[in-house]
Amino acid sequence: MSVDSSGRRVRVTYPVTPPGDDDDRANAEHLTSSPRGELTERGSYSARGENVDFDRLSDEELVTAVMRLATSEREATSTLVRSLMEVDARRLYLRDGCSSLFAWCTEVVGLGEGAAYNRIEVARAGRRVPQLVDALEDGSLTLAAARVLAPHVTPANCADVIGQARHKSKREVERLVAALHPLPDAGWAFTHLSPGRVRLHVTISEATYDKLRRAQELLRHTMPEGDIEQILERAVTLLIADLERRRFAATEAPRGPRAARATSRHVPAAVRRAVWTRDGGQCAFVGGQSRCSARGFLEFHHRQPYAAGGATTADNLELRCRQHNQFEATLYFGENGADTVRELASSY
Ligand SMILES: [Zn+2]
Known part of the structure; x- marks a missing residue:
C-alpha cells in the first residue's frame, strides 16, 4: 500500500516499460527520468488493465506479481531493441525530420537520452551479433551490461564473451571488457550524468x-x-x-563574372552568409511536426535542384545536414542518381 503526502491511500499505475528507465539505477549515469506513477485515491494498482488491491494481496502474491512485471519489462525492452534494429535498417527517422535514430528516439518517441543511447547501442550491435539481444531477452544480460559489451562482441567471440558476462553486474562487465582489450590510451568520451551535466573523459x-x-x-x-x-x-x-x-x-578572392553568376554551382560568400544567418546555422529540413536539430556537417541544398535549373541564390538555397541533403536527393533523383549530386559542404 502506498500513502501520499497527505496520508491518503493512493493507487499507483506502473507502466510496463517506464520511459527513460535504466537497468543500472545504482550507477545512475544514464538515468534521465524515473518511472511515473499515476496517483489516485483508490487502494489498488493496475498493470496491463489488471486491478490489484494491495490490502488483499499476500506477501507471496506481491512478490509473484513483481516477478511477472519484471519479466514483462525485460520482454518489452528486448522487443523494443529488436524493433529499433528494423527502424534503423529502414532509416524511418529521416522522414520525421530527424537526422539520426538517437534524435528520433528522444524527440519523437520520447525516450530519455540515456535510455535511447543504451537501446540503440545494443540494437546496432544486435544486427551484427543477434546473440546479444537473445541474452537480453532471456534475462542473462541486463540492458546496461549488454550496452557495455556492445562494441566488443563479434560473431567470432560472442559465445565466449557473452558466456563470461552472463548474470554479471555492469561494473563486472566493464572489468571483463577491459581485460579483453587493455587500453593504453582511453581516448575521449562524453557521459550524460544527469539533466544538464555531462562528464568528459579524455586522455x-x-x-x-x-x-x-x-x-x-x-x-x-x-x-x-x-x-x-x-x-x-x-x-x-x-x-x-x-x-x-x-x-x-573571410573574403573571397575577386572572381570573374562567370563564378559569381546565379547559374553557377559556386555559392558566393555573401550568399553563404545570408543562407547561414537566415537558417540559424541549423539544418532547415522539416518533416512531420518538427525541424531537424542537426548543426554539424551542414551543406547547401538547392530547393529546386541545380541539375534541374535551380539557381544558386539565397532564395533557392537552404542548409541541410548531410543525411537530409542525401535523403532529398534520393527522393528527387532515386537511389542511383543521388550519389552524383552531392552538394557543397557549407564549410562552417
Ligand atoms: Zn537534417
Missing part, C-alpha cells in the same frame, strides 16, 4: 597537461580551486569566438 598528452596546469596557475587569483571545468569553458568559448570571427571575416 591528453603531457604537453596539453602542462598547458592546463599553466592555465590553472595564471587563473589562480580568480579561481583558487583551479577548476578544470571553468578553464575548459573559457578556453572553448574563446576558441569558438575566434573560429567564427575568422569564418565571417
